[in-house]
Amino acid sequence: MKNYLFDENMKMADLILIKPSLILLLPRFNIPLGFGDKSVKELCRSHGISTDFFLIICNIYSFDNYVPSPDKVIATDMSMLDCYLEASHRYYLEQRLPHIANHISRMTCEMHGPAGEILRRFFEEYNSEVVAHFKYEEQNVFPHLKKLLANGKSGDYRIALYSPSHTNIEDKLDDLTQILFKYMPEDVKTYEAIGALFDILQLSEDLKKHSLIEEKVLIPYVEYLERNQER
Amino acid sequence: MKQKVLIAEPSQIIIEGLQSIVHDSNCLEVVSVIDDISMLEERVLAHRPDIIIINPGLLPYSSQMPATIELPEGVFSVALVYQYFEQAYLRNFDAVIDIRDSKQSILATLANIGNGTESKKNTASEVSELTKRERDILVLVAKGLMSKEIAEQLNISIHTVISHRKNITRKTGIKSVAGLAVYAMLNNLVGEQQTSEDGISHGE
Numbered sequence: 001m002k003n004y005l006f007d008e009n010m011k012m013a014d015l016i017l018i019k020p021s022l023i024l025l026l027p028r029f030n031i032p033l034g035f036g037d038k039s040v041k042e043l044c045r046s047h048g049i050s051t052d053f054f055l056i057i058c059n060i061y062s063f064d065n066y067v068p069s070p071d072k073v074i075a076t077d078m079s080m081l082d083c084y085l086e087a088s089h090r091y092y093l094e095q096r097l098p099h100i101a102n103h104i105s106r107m108t109c110e111m112h113g114p115a116g117e118i119l120r121r122f123f124e125e126y127n128s129e130v131v132a133h134f135k136y137e138e139q140n141v142f143p144h145l146k147k148l149l150a151n152g153k154s155g156d157y158r159i160a161l162y163s164p165s166h167t168n169i170e171d172k173l174d175d176l177t178q179i180l181f182k183y184m185p186e187d188v189k190t191y192e193a194i195g196a197l198f199d200i201l202q203l204s205e206d207l208k209k210h211s212l213i214e215e216k217v218l219i220p221y222v223e224y225l226e227r228n229q230e231r
Numbered sequence: 232m233k234q235k236v237l238i239a240e241p242s243q244i245i246i247e248g249l250q251s252i253v254h255d256s257n258c259l260e261v262v263s264v265i266d267d268i269s270m271l272e273e274r275v276l277a278h279r280p281d282i283i284i285i286n287p288g289l290l291p292y293s294s295q296m297p298a299t300i301e302l303p304e305g306v307f308s309v310a311l312v313y314q315y316f317e318q319a320y321l322r323n324f325d326a327v328i329d330i331r332d333s334k335q336s337i338l339a340t341l342a343n344i345g346n347g348t349e350s351k352k353n354t355a356s357e358v359s360e361l362t363k364r365e366r367d368i369l370v371l372v373a374k375g376l377m378s379k380e381i382a383e384q385l386n387i388s389i390h391t392v393i394s395h396r397k398n399i400t401r402k403t404g405i406k407s408v409a410g411l412a413v414y415a416m417l418n419n420l421v422g423e424q425q426t427s428e429d430g431i432s433h434g435e
Contacts, residue, residue: 118416122409168407175410182404183417 028087050077103196237280
């Protein structure tokens with residue numbers, strides 16, 4: 001039956017048994033493997049991470065209907081939020097996207113006619129949209145958050161200017177999966193296409209959680225800091 | 232297409248009676264029968280019933296009331312009662328059959344509950360072939376035209392264009408303009424030259 005939300009007394013190893021993809025989050029918190037039977041609380045303490053923050057992220061990734069309440073967000077130590085989001089960006093940009101690009105180029109070089117070029121170009125365009133979106137956040141939103149976290153004062157930027165919507169980016173990734181499994185020309189090697197598809201589905205799931213964190217944690221928290229600043 | 236029914240009931244007499252009633256209906260078929268609630272989840276997953284007829288007495292009791300059941304979306308629950316239950320409790324079900332109900336009234340209850348799902352089923356099993364008109368519009372979308380421009384070119388209203396575009400997206404599963412352009416090219420609806428400058432490089 002359904003699991004309860006994770007809590008700080010559970011063993012980290014048990015969390016991962018329940019939701020294996022949580023291992024992808026560990027590098028974003030600088031937590032190495034080999035944590036034995038440590039509980040979430042012990043593990044977070046030994047790495048200087050806010051346990052509540054860590055649990056919010058793990059729970060959002062693990063439970064589809066879970067969204068932390070605004071009160072919970074405000075009451076949580078968010079000092080690592082910017083580092084976490086930046087580390088996620090690095091992971092997508094430096095690990096996942098190049099990996100998928102490799103899959104696609106191996107897959108498309110076998111294809112006859114213009115189809116291969118069409119797909120490659122579609123992915124490249126998607127890739128550059130993601131880069132642009134991340135760049136905006138890194139140049140505007142994250143520095144704003146850092147200033148507010150450091151001294152409660154910010155520059156002129158306001159979070160209201162920011163829309164976390166990755167909708168167009170997400171739609172394109174969804175479209176790519178549809179094209180790959182429904183409309184792929186038959187001359188593509190199945191295992192290459194499956195490999196690409198598997199990685200794309202995984203990235204897509206990860207990115208949807210990432211936008212959820214921006215929408216339900218980042219925005220309400222920065223709004224709260226902005227309100228405090230104006231007082 | 233017949234509505235699939237799962238029966239969860241401990242009494243063999245009731246099960247057979249219910250099966251015989253359901254059997255006489257043209258739009259229902261019993262796909263599974265269980266007499267133990269622990270099998271419910273697995274059977275629901277395996278048989279994908281549309282309707283579950285369940286004796287609440289099978290459910291575990293807590294504070295003098297049977298528990299409620301959680302079902303996947305689109306699955307309707309019908310309580311089969313032979314004893315008194317609070318109205319508040321019965322409201323947890325989509326419908327209620329009393330063991331003393333007539334055959335007609337039982338079938339009517341089940342038929343009414345099925346009506347709501349009809350539309351959902353149609354969209355799920357609908358053919359995904361695009362119509363000629365939808366293909367024409369897809370080609371123009373892939374070329375990078377906006378809905379307004381398409382409406383002018385084909386001399387139809389913009390609402391018609393939007394409705395065609397919705398159907399195209401529903402049938403192909405593809406939402407972005409760039410994705411639709413790829414679809415159009417892979418299916419040889421347009422040549423590469425026609426779209427390379429517009430559809431592919433300028434998403435909407």
